[in-house]
Amino acid sequence: MQSLKFAFLLGCFIFLSDSTFSQSISIPKDSSALQAKSTEGILPADSVPSTAPKTSAAVETTIKYKAKDSIFFDVNKRQVKMYGESKIIYGSTELEAAETQIDWESNTISANGVQDTTGKKIGVPVFIDDGQTYVTQDMKYNFKTKKAYISGVVTQQGEAFMHGEKIKKNEFNEMFVNSAKYTTCNLEKPHFHIASSKIKLIPNDKIVAGPFHLRVNDIPTPLGFAFGMFPLPRKRASGIIFPTYGEERRRGFFLRDGGYYLALNDYITVAVLGEVYSKGSNGLSVKTDYRKRYAYNGNFNFRYNKQRISENIEDTLVQKDYWIQWSHSPVSKGLSRFSASVNAGTSSFNVNNPSDVARNINQTFNSSISYSTSFPGTPFNLSSSLRHTQNVRTNAVSMSFPEVALNMNRIYPFKFKGSSGKAWYEKINLAYNSNFTNQIANRPLKRVDGTDSTYYEPFNQETIPTLIRNGRNGVRHTVPISTSFNLFKHFTVSPNFNYNEIWYFKSLDWNLNPETNLIEADTIQGFSRAGNYNFGAGINTRMYGILNFKSERIKAIRHTFIPSVSYSYNPDYTDPSYGVYKYVQDSLGREVLTNKYQGFVYGTLPQGQSSSISFSLSNNLEMKVHNPKDTSRTDKKVAIFENLSVTGSYNMLADSFKLSDLRLAARTRIFDNKFDVNFSMLFDPYVWRTDSTFMNTRGEEQILERRLNEFAWQNGQGVGRLKSVDLSVSTNFNPKAREAEAKNPNTMRGMDGNPLPPGSIDPATGLPVEMNNFSNDMSPEMAHLYTNPNEYVDFNIPWSLRVMYNIRWNRSQSSGTATTLEPNITQTIRTSGDVNITDKWKIGFSTGWDFTKKEITQTDIRIFRDLHCWEMNLNWTPFGRFTSYSMDIRVKASVLRDLKYNRRRSFWDN
Template identity: 30%
Template sequence: MMGFRKFSLKWNVLTMLILALFFALTHQSKALGIYKKLIYTSLTSDTTKPISRLLKDTTKLPSRKDTIPGKRDSIPAKRDTSLKKGIDTTLNRIDSLNQVTTDTFSLRLSKDTLDAPVNYEAEDSAVILAQEKKVILYGKTKTTYKDVTLTAPKVELNQATGEVTAFNDKDSLGQVLTRAKFAQGDNQFESDTISFNFKTQKGLTRNTFTKQDEMFVHGETIKKVNANTLFIKRGDFTTCNLDEPHFAFRTNKMKVVNNKVAITGPVHPEFEGVPVPIYLPFGFYPLSRGRHSGFLPPQFVTNEEFGLGLEGLGYYKVLNDYYDVTLRGNIYSYGGWSASLIPTYRVRYRFSGAMNLSLQSTKFNFKGDPDYSKFNTFMINWSHSVDSKARPGTSFSANVNAGSTRYNELLPNNALRNFQNQLSSSIAYSKSWAGKPYNLTLSANHNQNNATRLVNLILPDAGFTVNTLYPFQRKEAVGAPKWYEKLGIGYNGTARNQVSFYDTALSGKQLLDTLLAGASHRIPINLSLPSLGPLLVAPFVSYEEQWMMRQGTLKFDPVEQDIDTAFTKGFYTDRRMSFGVSLNTNIYGTYNFKNSKVKAIRHVIRPTFSFNYSPSFSGRYFDSLPYTDSSGIKHRIDYSKLAVGGNIYSGYSNVEFGGISFGFDNSLEMKLRPKKGSSDSTDRKVRLIDGFGFSSNYNFLADSLKLGDFNLYLRSTLFDKVNLTATANLTPYKTDSVGQRLNQYYFGDGHFQPGRFTAGSISLSTSFKSKPRDPDKAQETVNTGRPINDPMLLGDQQRLQEYMRRNPSEFVDFNIPWDISIDFAANFASVPLPNYTGFRTQFNATTSLRSSFSLTPKWNFTTNGYFNFQSMKVEAVSMSINRDMHCWQMSIGIQKGLYSSFSISINPKSSLLQDLRINRTRTFSNF
């Protein structure tokens, strides 16, 4: 027993000696290579109050950089139950997934601790001043804190104040090699020195360059008071992106609110560093992206007919995210004025549109002069469209262009509108029912001739259609369908009202006198039979009926030697039936070439024939007027009372038809072999003629004039460059001295003459463009969009053209060396004389030319011309010379026509300063 006690006492003494030795050796040992008293205690101490207690932790931590931010974790860590008297004797544990865990220790954070980590890196070196709580970085450094990024050659961080200071790098001569760069959100700065406080989000920079929207700003001192507001002392701003800008505006003080506005004190411009002694008391520059309200500055003009004037003065108001309105006005010293109200709206996936309400008061000469005149005119333009997905099965659209017939004529300095004699409008609504075979259309239409001042209104114009129904078709098809199951029947019905009037003599009585109403019904019955080899056979039956409200009777006035028309109102109906069968097929022909670039030419013929019979039910509406003129010559006019009555529908023919109708349609295309050495081995197809042919008929039951007129047509896009369209009407019969047809063919009497052309038209258009100087720049131009409030997106074609006319240099592509477009149109028709004593031929032909030549990469010459072959005069011609001056643009314009003018315009290219322009305009009229 005593031996056991001696043994136990000996081991107890040995254990105490070992513990004493262990404590003596580890009393001031280091953990993680950090000197706890000088560094750890200093960096975690409270700068506002003295340290009350330090926690000691002897836990062995992994030897790696701690990236856990010094703030309290929202998820509390599980405490170690083995902690006693502040000493943790627990060993680090490695979980089964072999993942390193970071031990969390309990400490009280300083009140001035940042709420996010500050990450920094340096290419050269980093110096830590523990006592001063500073870190100095050298080389290419990068410091990040939340959304703040700072890069500079040298950076100093002060942990005590939360401030970071960046410096630039200079060579031995004092020249700046690398500037400090600061970025926070959309704000970016380049400065000589940058001081920024992470806590207060305030900063101060010296000799700083920054960009706000399209504006480049330089300031000797810039103070950042919050994330979006800057105050600048002794600065300048410009839209030129060069290091030494061509122009700038200089001011001593300036405030910038990011993406909203820039406001300056007294400001003056300078060009190439040379100040211009023109001072403004303050400057206001919107920086808002997208739409924003504001005043629209005017343009000063001089006009010989209207005097001095201000054009384009107005205000733009954003009502909400979907609606806005623009008010513009022009005022002239001779008393003339005009005003426009332009509301626009756009609701995505629902509808969009724009309206332009314009009033114009034009005065020529002065009151009291014998040639004094005054005109009050107006114009309404409205465009509206509905997204097809907004209301499936329903569509609504509007395109309205209506107003006074002299409005376009009296517009100054606008040849395009001065010669626009035709205006038309359409408002349409359609409704279809899902799963139903019928649909409804409603529309209102308008057209007016500004030369004759005749206005026609058609409203409403209603249509109801029933798609083809197959009454004998089985509900459950089993096997091949029977022939009678393909018998289909449909319905088409229209009804409309029309009024006509002259705007110079508009009255309610005239509207009632010219009111016309009518309706048309058509019921087609078709049967599709199995093909007979290459032939497709389809029998058909059709019934048609028209309703009208007046008829006319011709009477000869021997005194005036004229023919008058007497109208009788009532309800009149006319109808027609036809029976027949149609046959059509396709005929293909190919010619192959052996040793040629052309591999083959293919010709397709599509003949159509129909045999039909149509009895006449309209004999009661036809009459004749025999009369003798003052020369003793006898005449006879056969006419339809319904057609002479001027109805919407003119009735049917009184000639019984039993014969054949025929037509031939053709197309021609060519196939080219690939070029030698080309990587593309596929053949290239070229359409030579899209369609050409003719159609006519022959009536076996007619007593004379059995062969009908020939209708000829041609459509072609030659080599994808020339668009050609031509039509003609050819009659095979001869005429007498007054133009009446005789029952004699032109191609008789032993010689061939196809006939006499009674009407025809041809239109030709082509354009040629050179390759761009820089293909990459051309692609960039294609991909660049315009802002939502750009005038080109307002939806009104006339306002788009007006904007292009006033700003031609904005639409000049200096990257294209040359561009030429040519349009030609001609038409003729043989029309009866007013007294029905003969015919006369009307002929019109016009051509227009547009060319653009970029003589150098910076100079462009553009011409537009309009020539009338009937008057053999150049109706209008305009020329412009445009100069690209990097951040500015210049345009010199000359126009000849009804209003001749000369103008010079110089303005910045940036949309931010596009209203800052220098103009000189002279206008002359040909009244």
């Protein structure tokens, strides 16, 4: 809590000293009491004669005073009285009261309120100093001894309020408060407060309290202590963090997340927390937050746990786990930029730490650390990064370190100063990209039959040296060259040429081993390179068509047609003259194609000659309609299809099956933009012939088919064979909520539709949520809400109901391979929402149904209660693998955030 700056009295008594005020207004000593002709005035700072001795009470700035009713000057009694909303302004200090009296004989200033006709006291003294406001019942101050007596003071310090019945202030600005109340409730009679019979306040230092206890609705509770001391400066302070308590079936009674909060300075804070369980498990975590305004912000968390594997107390087997989280986000300024998003640890950490349900659902974690800089006056920029991917279920780990990229922005070598830039040769541009990477990854474990399993070998201090030695590394260079020009005014032609080159520091030489009769590779150490090129061109245009109607409702339909065709050519790099591929005879005399870069980080050169034509036909259909009920008579555009497209390609040099699969995709909004609909279909344009059908060992009917090099439409089979269909429909039935989500289309949301905090992983995509929207101007409270969005409840939206439906139908088939007749269908519906039961109650939920498994998906129920200065959160997962609940009742204000009650039950306890 900030010090009660009772220096507000200083501004009052300074200008009221006998040596300054009397000289400034020059009132004769023998004159009678006078009423001022004006109810306001100004005493300039230079009104004191220059010959007057300067004292500590000298007026240093202009004093403004006024009263709504009147101002009386009594020279005989040496008093000034102001009536009716009196106000004194001295610099940054203001004093307002119904009545104010200054007495030079007793060297005092007093201010008080008056009672209105109903008996209510109005116009109580209100003091403002440096933005702080103090409300009192009445006050009296001796500007000679600098002592004051105040009754009924209420002041706000940050998020807290201090109430005091009687206050005495000494000459050192120290205050002694009788019957004090400390609370974060802004009511005149607060819902709760910490009560103490006496408190001493030392400005800008501390509060020393006698015996204190917590009172709720003025009912005393046993929570309290014999004495207390609290820091007052408006800055972060170190202190003890009280743990939460509870019980788990597996680990027993616990004290969790208790420790010490260390405020190193205004930029860095550290929290050291521990947890201990009655059955022997324990853990330690270090949480660090740092921030430099207009530069960067971030946090670093390290957590270490030692878990007992068995519930039997005699079994001493333990498992040690750790997890690291680091998020760093810079301000986009200057030439250089450093950012980090790290999520890594032991694969068993999530299994042994069930308190975070979202973490247990997620299986893949990604990390990245990157640095980039540009070179002034040149088109070049340099970047380096470390990337990490980890699957905690399969133990698969891959890491790229370092990744270095040197890039040159596009330049126009034939565009000179003063030229128009419209000629085709002036539009010729080229760029350069160079990438170096070094990758290490653990290998899959082998099954008994020698095949790879879905689980990977451990990634630990014993296996890492071998992985580093077997790491994949190389350099790739890319030079794209392109231009564009208009043809017949309406067509845009874009030729392009691309050259790629790969560098490796070893290569493979494949030969037949006569002892094993297998084709094996010898590793040849040394520099090796290969280059390839491709070229092509694209042409596109845009056509419009409008169909007008004489209908009262439909005015017109506009069709936008965007056809595009592109051509690309790739040589056949399997030709031995390129030095990358070679044919080796196996033990049966068959020719086997091998390549010297098989399995390398940037791959090898493409196989087979390709001369392909790709095409895309995109359509946009929108309708202009008129609503007769609309008095403004304005027409409205309604999208029939925001996009309806067909894409495919044709390889003219392929031996067979030259035409690729055809994809039909559509996107639209229906029912007045209430529902978003995405639809796609994939067709195989060739004929499939059934060779045979049979029953497998499981009693399923299977079919053996063969793909023929004949187009389906030539055999009366339409466009082709349907391979897959995807349909998704989503909406939020509340227009206000739908508009709010539309205003933030880039916000990443989880499966329940709620925004995800930065640094977390989106369970739908497995990608990290970036901190691009994080503002460095945010207050600590807003930053806390941004990184903990579940703690924010928006009562401005009375209800919200999101529904997401997805269905996928697909039939995968390889020519000559048996498969079942039934296609694979996956179908889910996910819904989430919330509703305000009252202005203070909100209930939210998220659930779904898996039509394939015929079971309810992960279900969560959330209840929030606004208790004015308190709040209650209840989260319940009623069934499923992660059945659990948690309840928190806590003070809203962060200054008393530890004043709370927690109750939790983990899904391990079932």
